[in-house]
Amino acid sequence: MKKFVASLAVGAIFAGTAVSTVSAEEYEVQEGDTLWKIAEDHDIGIEELIEINDLSNTTIHPKQTIYTDNTYEVEEGDTLSGIAGEFDVKVKDIKKGNDLDSSVITVGQELEIKGAQLKQDKSAEKAETAETEAEPEEEPAKEEQQEQQEPQESEEPAEKEEAQAEEQSESESDSEAPEGETISVTSTAYTANCDGCSGVTATGVDLNADPNAKVIAVDPSVIPLGSKVHVEGYGTAIAADTGGAINGNKIDVHVPSDGEAMDWGVRTVNVTILD
Numbered sequence: 001m002k003k004f005v006a007s008l009a010v011g012a013i014f015a016g017t018a019v020s021t022v023s024a025e026e027y028e029v030q031e032g033d034t035l036w037k038i039a040e041d042h043d044i045g046i047e048e049l050i051e052i053n054d055l056s057n058t059t060i061h062p063k064q065t066i067y068t069d070n071t072y073e074v075e076e077g078d079t080l081s082g083i084a085g086e087f088d089v090k091v092k093d094i095k096k097g098n099d100l101d102s103s104v105i106t107v108g109q110e111l112e113i114k115g116a117q118l119k120q121d122k123s124a125e126k127a128e129t130a131e132t133e134a135e136p137e138e139e140p141a142k143e144e145q146q147e148q149q150e151p152q153e154s155e156e157p158a159e160k161e162e163a164q165a166e167e168q169s170e171s172e173s174d175s176e177a178p179e180g181e182t183i184s185v186t187s188t189a190y191t192a193n194c195d196g197c198s199g200v201t202a203t204g205v206d207l208n209a210d211p212n213a214k215v216i217a218v219d220p221s222v223i224p225l226g227s228k229v230h231v232e233g234y235g236t237a238i239a240a241d242t243g244g245a246i247n248g249n250k251i252d253v254h255v256p257s258d259g260e261a262m263d264w265g266v267r268t269v270n271v272t273i274l275d
Contacts, residue, residue, distance in 0.1 A: 025069040031062050036258050040194065042068040047188055047245030047252070050266060051114065057265035074109040087113050178230040178272040183222070185249040185271050187231070189264035190217070191257055201241035207254060217241035217252035223273060232269040 027038060035058045039046045050058070052070045060066065072083065080103040084091045091103065097112050105111070192199035192207035199208035203225055207213055214237035216229065223229065227239040234253050243252050251271060255261050 025067065027066045027068055029060050029062050029064040029066060033060065033062075034058075034258070034262065035060055035066075036194070036262070038066055038068070044068055045243075045245055046190065047243065047250075050188065051245065054114075055266065057267075058262045059265070070113050072111050072113050074105050074107055074111065076107050078105065078107075079103070080105055083111065083113070089113060178236075178274060180230075180272045180274045182270050182272045183249060184268060185251050186266065187234075187251050187253060187264070187269045188266050189253045189255050189261040190243075191255055191261050193257065203240040205238075205240045211256040213254060214238065215240045215254040217243040217246050217254075219247050219250065222249060223251070223271065228274045230272040230274060232271070233267075234269070236274070 027042065029038070035049060035055075036046060038060075039049045042049075046058075049055075049066070049068065052067055072087075074083075080091050080094060080100075083105075084094055094100070094111060094113065095103070097114055192211070200206050201215060201217075205213060205215055207215065214235055216223075216231060216234075216237050216239055218225070218227075218239045218241070220239075220242065223239045225239055225242070228236065229239055230236050231251070231253060237253070241252070241254070246252055251269075253264065255264060
């Protein structure tokens with residue numbers, strides 16, 4: 001695993017105070033980049049990349065800084081409180097993430113720092129959102145407005161009626177509350193169509209043979225493998241896979257393509273265990 005780069009500042013080391021200046025393993029987003037491509041190029045899981053950068057979804061912007069590692073190597077003079085202040089995190093979170101019983105650390109010890117140095121990313125995201133909201137919507141030309149007001153004759157009424165009937169059926173199906181134990185989870189999405197992926201789940205389901213299979217990855221201690229579940233916004237699926245970052249109340253839903261995985265993003269959903 002890559003490490004945060006740390007260098008000692010010139011001068012005396014004061015007792016109890018970290019004087020190292022630190023910069024993370026970082027990558028500046030280029031035009032056309034996706035979070036999936038960055039994860040693949042840096043040999044890191046998409047879930048871990050989302051967690052390291054504290055992202056609420058998979059949307060990224062050009063010139064945004066993405067951190068590809070969250071490990072820091074303790075230098076001489078470092079303290080746990082000093083490292084926490086350096087990365088704008090809490091001491092208790094560092095201790096919890098590294099299973100530390102005390103605040104004692106040693107030179108050369110590697111610490112996972114989750115959520116480190118993220119202020120720049122969040123500011124860029126907020127600026128992008130503010131810029132988008134500030135852009136006025138263009139008013140359509142008068143001719144276009146007249147065309148919109150004129151009733152349009154349906155060229156294919158049969159197809160429209162069929163589509164409406166299908167949407168109504170799906171809506172009625174979603175409105176029926178499934179019976180069983182329901183839990184709230186954080187959900188991401190994944191696809192088997194990637195370099196180095198076998199496409200075969202932990203229980204032996206071949207997702208490449210059936211790319212439309214409704215399968216979710218789970219923490220078996222929360223949702224047993226083989227369970228039939230209903231996922232809000234996804235439908236009925238089988239808990240047939242696991243993942244290194246899928247711990248506790250987290251799931252990963254399988255979708256056929258990277259585009260659909262990006263559209264899914266990171267969201268909170270209800271999962272009902274049917275059997």
